[in-house]
Amino acid sequence: MSTFPLRIGTPDGLLYEGEVARLVCRTINGDLAILPRHCNYCTALGMGEAHIILEDGSRKNAACIGGMLSVMNGTCHVLATTWEWEEDIDTERAEDARKRAEARLAEGGLSDKEYRIVKAKLQRALVRLGVKE
Amino acid sequence: MAANMKAVKLRIKSVESTMQITKAMELVASSKLRKAKERADTCRPYFQELYRTLQEIAKGNTEFYSVYVKEAVQEKCCYVLIAGDRGLAGGYNANLLRCFEEDAKGKMVSVLPIGKKAVEYVRSNNLEYVTDAFAEIADISVADCFEIASILCKEFRQGTFGHVELCYTRFVSILTQNPESVPVLPLIDIAKEEQGHNEKERIRNLILYEPNGVEVFNSIVPEYLGGLIYGGVCESVASELAARRNAMEKATGNAQDMIDELNLYYNRERQAGITQEITEIVGGAECL
Numbered sequence: 001m002s003t004f005p006l007r008i009g010t011p012d013g014l015l016y017e018g019e020v021a022r023l024v025c026r027t028i029n030g031d032l033a034i035l036p037r038h039c040n041y042c043t044a045l046g047m048g049e050a051h052i053i054l055e056d057g058s059r060k061n062a063a064c065i066g067g068m069l070s071v072m073n074g075t076c077h078v079l080a081t082t083w084e085w086e087e088d089i090d091t092e093r094a095e096d097a098r099k100r101a102e103a104r105l106a107e108g109g110l111s112d113k114e115y116r117i118v119k120a121k122l123q124r125a126l127v128r129l130g131v132k133e
Numbered sequence: 134m135a136a137n138m139k140a141v142k143l144r145i146k147s148v149e150s151t152m153q154i155t156k157a158m159e160l161v162a163s164s165k166l167r168k169a170k171e172r173a174d175t176c177r178p179y180f181q182e183l184y185r186t187l188q189e190i191a192k193g194n195t196e197f198y199s200v201y202v203k204e205a206v207q208e209k210c211c212y213v214l215i216a217g218d219r220g221l222a223g224g225y226n227a228n229l230l231r232c233f234e235e236d237a238k239g240k241m242v243s244v245l246p247i248g249k250k251a252v253e254y255v256r257s258n259n260l261e262y263v264t265d266a267f268a269e270i271a272d273i274s275v276a277d278c279f280e281i282a283s284i285l286c287k288e289f290r291q292g293t294f295g296h297v298e299l300c301y302t303r304f305v306s307i308l309t310q311n312p313e314s315v316p317v318l319p320l321i322d323i324a325k326e327e328q329g330h331n332e333k334e335r336i337r338n339l340i341l342y343e344p345n346g347v348e349v350f351n352s353i354v355p356e357y358l359g360g361l362i363y364g365g366v367c368e369s370v371a372s373e374l375a376a377r378r379n380a381m382e383k384a385t386g387n388a389q390d391m392i393d394e395l396n397l398y399y400n401r402e403r404q405a406g407i408t409q410e411i412t413e414i415v416g417g418a419e420c421l
Contacts, residue, residue, distance in 0.1 A: 009182045011275055011363055013175035028352055029344050040340040042190055044352035068353045070186050072340075077186050079179065081279075081356060 003055050004036040008078045010067075015083055016052070023076060025050035025064050034069075034076055041071040045080060047123055049131050061086040063131040065124055082124075089128050098125035138406070141399045145392055152388035158221065159381035166307070166374040173304050173371040180364030184315075184323070187357055190340060191320035199350040200290055202320045207295030209241040211263065211285065212314070215301040215365050216251035217373040218270050223380035225302065225310070225373055226250045232312035233300045243294055245281065247273065247366065263288060270373075273366050275359075282359035289318060296322060297358070301365035302372035308379065310372035317361060318354070 003019040023034040026048025034041075050064040067080035101122035104110065110118060191202070214233055216226050245263040246252045248270035255262050264284060267273060285297060297318040303311045316322035342349045 007182065009179040011176055011179050011360060014178040014182075027343070028348070032343075041343070042340050042349055042353075043343045044349050044356075067356055068186075068349075070190065070340075072186070072189050077182060079183050079186065079356075079360070081360075 001055060001057070002036045004034075004038070004074055004076060006052065006076045006078070008080065008083055010080050010083050015085070019055055020052045021055055021057070022053040023050070023078070024052075025069065025078070027069065032069075034071060037074065038071045038076070040073070042068070043070075044068050045078070047127050049127065050083075061131050063089060063127045065127060084128065084131075086131050089132055091129065091132050094125045094128035094132070097121055098129065101125060138399060138402050141395055141402065145395045145399065148388050148391050148395065152385055152392070155381045155384040155388060159378055159385060162374050162378040162381060166371065166378055169367070169371040169374050170304070170307075173367040176364055176367045179360060180368075183357055183360050183364075187320060188323050191323050199347045201318060201350045201354045202346075204319070204321055207292055209243060209294040210237070210296040210298060211243045211245060211288070211294040212237060213245045213281070213285070213297065213299045213301075213317075213362060213365070214247065214251045214255070215270065215299075215362075215369040216246070216248040216254070217369070218249045218268075220250070221380065222373055222377035223383075225376035229300065229302050229312040230254055232314060236298070236300065236314040245285065247281075247362075248369075263293075270366060270370060275363055278363040278366065279355070279359035281362055282355045285318075285358055286355045295319075299361060299365050301369045304368045304371040304375065307375045310376055317358065320350075 001021045003021050006016060006018065006020045006023055007014065008016040021036070025032060026046045027043045028046045029043065031048070032043070045064060045067045047065045048063075049061065051059055051061045053059055063082070063084045063086075064078075064080050065082040067078065067083075069079075070077050101118050104118045105115075105122065212233060214229075216229050220226065243261045243263055244251075244255050245267075246255045246265060247267045249268050252265050252268045254260075255265070267277060267281060288294065289297060296316065298314050299317050300312070300314040303313055305311055
């Protein structure tokens, strides 16, 4: 299987550096797969599940939230705000966050800014739980 | 004679207590430094990657519709000035502010200070500032950085200023920290910076933006700015602690030298007193 170099960076450090056969993630425009020999490309990431297929065909799932994706001269850079591998996700914490956010939304009476924050929290929790399932 | 000796003794005591303080500060700084250095180290690849990627994009850019990319109309420049919270860190704050002054000379500036010293500086010089809500660099988190970024982006879009620069201290090693000022927005500025370094590489890479350039930049730039500010904060905090540790180490050494010297002086005085007393006794005995 042909591969391409991929680097995944977040403020918590460089999470992945190496050859992969395929990268799938959610962008602001919907899901997207990057395969080897992609043309130069740039887009913004949305919130959603992502996975990479390694050279040997094994698959690694992750939750990807915000950031950018660029392909430059065959090298793919993913600079995400958060990128968590499936095994690193804390289900209990995400479940807690989901419940808390849902309760606050149900309560109502939030200002616009608070509403956006709570909604973003809920979305993040849902993405994390979705990856775990 | 005796009064002089007492004064010397008091002075030794006071230097000793100062030394204790500097020693304690050194220890505190070095234990904090370890954590800060780790944070800066984990964050650095992201910081560099982000800047390099955006630089490449800017270099190959053929999209001039987004405000974040095209040449600025407004001359005014906004500096994100990251300094420390406290003094007693050698030349750390002074060096950074000097770097800022040199870079900002002759420009119309507006500042977004981070850290107490930066806020104080801005106030005492009557500079225009965007917000002073981020006075404590010690409790700045990633979320705060993204908030700063969104404030900056909003102002930038409204045309309050045409350039954004990041002024911070780069942590090279425990012994060296360099203050520097890097252009951040618009993206064409960072492409210019690169071209200054190597003139040869002028080939444009064509890039496909999806869904379109304006939207991509609108969602990327706040993230990029936030990431860059966070990187700057991590580096600056590590630099501040390293600078303080070095300054305090030197201060402790100097205090020790001073104590040694004073002790020598004190002993000499004491000896002189004893000798004089003996001479007096012997002289008195001879008279009898």
